[in-house]
Amino acid sequence: MAQEITPRQAAVLNFIAESIEKLGFPPTIQEIGQRFGIVSTNGVFDHLKTLERKGFIERSSKARSIRLTPKAAAGLVRRHADALPLIGRVAAGYPLLAMENIEEYIPVAPRLARKNAFCLRVTGDSMIDAHILEGDIIVVDRDRRPATKDIVVALVEEEATVKYYYPQNGFVELRPANAALQPMIFPAEEVSVQGVVISLQRDLGTASAPAF
Amino acid sequence: MAQEITPRQAAVLNFIAESIEKLGFPPTIQEIGQRFGIVSTNGVFDHLKTLERKGFIERSSKARSIRLTPKAAAGLVRRHADALPLIGRVAAGYPLLAMENIEEYIPVAPRLARKNAFCLRVTGDSMIDAHILEGDIIVVDRDRRPATKDIVVALVEEEATVKYYYPQNGFVELRPANAALQPMIFPAEEVSVQGVVISLQRDLGTASAPAF
DNA sequence: TGTGTTGCTGAACGTTATTTCAGTATAGCG
DNA sequence: CGCTATACTGAAATAACGTTCAGCAACACA
Numbered sequence: 147m148a149q150e151i152t153p154r155q156a157a158v159l160n161f162i163a164e165s166i167e168k169l170g171f172p173p174t175i176q177e178i179g180q181r182f183g184i185v186s187t188n189g190v191f192d193h194l195k196t197l198e199r200k201g202f203i204e205r206s207s208k209a210r211s212i213r214l215t216p217k218a219a220a221g222l223v224r225r226h227a228d229a230l231p232l233i234g235r236v237a238a239g240y241p242l243l244a245m246e247n248i249e250e251y252i253p254v255a256p257r258l259a260r261k262n263a264f265c266l267r268v269t270g271d272s273m274i275d276a277h278i279l280e281g282d283i284i285v286v287d288r289d290r291r292p293a294t295k296d297i298v299v300a301l302v303e304e305e306a307t308v309k310y311y312y313p314q315n316g317f318v319e320l321r322p323a324n325a326a327l328q329p330m331i332f333p334a335e336e337v338s339v340q341g342v343v344i345s346l347q348r349d350l351g352t353a354s355a356p357a358f
Numbered sequence: 359m360a361q362e363i364t365p366r367q368a369a370v371l372n373f374i375a376e377s378i379e380k381l382g383f384p385p386t387i388q389e390i391g392q393r394f395g396i397v398s399t400n401g402v403f404d405h406l407k408t409l410e411r412k413g414f415i416e417r418s419s420k421a422r423s424i425r426l427t428p429k430a431a432a433g434l435v436r437r438h439a440d441a442l443p444l445i446g447r448v449a450a451g452y453p454l455l456a457m458e459n460i461e462e463y464i465p466v467a468p469r470l471a472r473k474n475a476f477c478l479r480v481t482g483d484s485m486i487d488a489h490i491l492e493g494d495i496i497v498v499d500r501d502r503r504p505a506t507k508d509i510v511v512a513l514v515e516e517e518a519t520v521k522y523y524y525p526q527n528g529f530v531e532l533r534p535a536n537a538a539l540q541p542m543i544f545p546a547e548e549v550s551v552q553g554v555v556i557s558l559q560r561d562l563g564t565a566s567a568p569a570f
Numbered sequence: 571t572g573t574g575t576t577g578c579t580g581a582a583c584g585t586t587a588t589t590t591c592a593g594t595a596t597a598g599c600g
Numbered sequence: 601c602g603c604t605a606t607a608c609t610g611a612a613a614t615a616a617c618g619t620t621c622a623g624c625a626a627c628a629c630a
Contacts, residue, residue, distance in 0.1 A: 251440065
């Protein structure tokens with residue numbers, strides 16, 4: 147009585163999840179059969195009984211009454227919460243997404259949630275001329291390859307910083323957006339780019355106009 | 359042929375949304391009937407036809423094939439609601455949260471979603487020195503009473519603008535955060551403050567450092 | 571060589587669900 | 601007052617859906 151899911155069963159489970167996501171409701175037994183070329187409704191019925199026995203779905207005798215259990219999510223390609231983790235600190239030699247390191251989850255647009263990304267709270271005003279302020283929460287895409295002039299999160303000497311990215315021959319220039327600060331140049335191997343900043347959120351609850 | 363939703367129709371719509379959220383799939387006509395004590399399936403069927411005609415749902419002839427449209431969310435009591443409506447235009451004499459006026463829903467922190475608030479896309483760079491840029495999406499709290507120096511959304515001469523708020527004796531000064539622009543003073547009765555800006559979101563997908 | 575699991579066919583049955591048709595009652599509008 | 605929209609009843613037809621029973625083939629295992 148193997149508790150693992152077979153490839154065939156996973157395919158069925160996946161189709162159910164897709165149907166729920168795209169149509170808004172689960173498929174019927176007949177619809178599953180059509181998708182997989184299973185002529186007899188009982189062929190599908192067997193799959194559903196097995197998936198239920200193994201704890202991936204729950205169902206009743208009513209039409210389209212399949213529900214995915216939390217366990218099912220693990221067997222699926224990807225399940226989105228439309229939220230990204232807010233990382234406490236970015237440090238070398240430490241798994242970025244370790245659970246102890248996640249302070250909370252930040253709701254973001256589904257488009258962003260689908261990415262391999264995380265959130266970070268900005269410290270300091272080195273990017274103020276790019277209109278990124280201390281306290282802003284930035285969304286960092288880990289998969290996007292940084293291009294010149296991109297705003298990136300980079301790890302230098304155990305310290306995470308947000309800067310404009312200017313790669314050079316064997317070196318990397320990290321340029322602040324603040325006239326009071328100087329660009330810094332490091333050997334490429336001393337800089338580890340964690341991702342590209344693709345979005346930000348700011349709280350203005352107590353913001354006021356500057357005195358004049 | 360009123361395009362507005364009646365209380366009865368809203369109740370049915372709400373039950374459908376609840377069913378989807380709690381059970382994972384939409385109710386059948388019979389289930390809706392049981393919930394509301396409607397004996398004849400045709401009683402419910404009429405409701406569904408009306409809801410479809412008014413654009414709140416989409417359905418096919420298959421079992422449980424009701425889908426909620428984006429428009430439906432507006433008619434609901436405030437569902438899942440960790441999201442705020444993005445308003446297309448702010449105009450005088452026009453209900454701000456009219457359903458036709460909601461472009462989409464923006465996911466926000468639960469703390470913000472609980473407020474009586476809406477989202478707006480910023481046009482122009484009059485607040486650039488406050489680090490609010492064209493294209494940014496701002497969250498506007500309708501219940502917060504504006505204090506001096508708050509950033510507010512104000513309606514002046516049929517036009518919605520984002521400015522610093524400086525009330526004076528019988529007049530209101532709206533001050534931009536842009537050295538190139540002049541403050542403007544209006545009689546208080548000509549300015550209608552829609553709310554206070556409490557948060558913003560920005561998309562940097564294509565952002566780059568300025569040429570130097 | 572038997573035993574169990576997976577993955578089906580095929581047929582039949584009963585129930586659930588949707589749709590249509592013919593009406594009824596009430597309320598608001600001009 | 602007639603007209604329209606809302607909100608239903610009641611009955612009946614049909615299509616969709618779930619369930620059960622009997623049985624087969626391939627494979628792993630022991």
